[in-house]
Amino acid sequence: MSDTPVLKGSNKRQRYESLVADLYQDVYRYAFWLCRRQPLAEDLVQETFLRAWRSLDSLQNDKAAKAWLFTILRRENARLYERYRPELVDIEGQSIAESDENEPDSKMDRELLHNAINRLDSDYREPLLLQVIGGFSGKEIAAILNLNNNTVMTRLFRARGKLKQEFILDADGFDD
Secondary structure, eight states, X not given: OOSSOOOOOSSHHHHHHHHHHHHHHHHHHHHHHHHOOHXXXXXXXXXXXXXXXXXXXXXXXXXXXXXXXXXXXXXXHHHHHHHOOOOOOOOTTOOOOOSSOOOHHHHHHHHHHHHHHHHXXXXXXXXXXXXXXXXXXXXXXXXXXXXXXXXXXXXXXXXXXXXXXXXXXXHHTOOO
């Protein structure tokens, strides 16, 4: 799959089906990172694509489809929190399988990184996830989060620094 989907077809249905086929996995992966619960992530993705269908004509540039969908997803997630307070779920021990590697060291490394990212403040975590999972540039992240590009770049730099510092402390045995 390419970084920029080519939305094929001249009619709305073909365009929409192409959009779903090209970007569903990316949207789901981001939804799961946001909410950490598979059923909720699936609901968010379904609502995201439903809203995308309703307003597909407003998508002027097909190259912006991924950012457009991520923005819809973020808004849907925010709407959930406006409506109710979800139960707190213990995310310790949960991880996203990224490959078929079953080596204990690889699983432990992924889990350590996953947990470290989750401990970041949302101001740092969100831009980092958009870059790492979504593959967005700093300018695209700035547009999605409605922030200044310099602010995004600073937050990305600080997020990486915080992660690096955490792993240095863990390696030296000073943490805990």
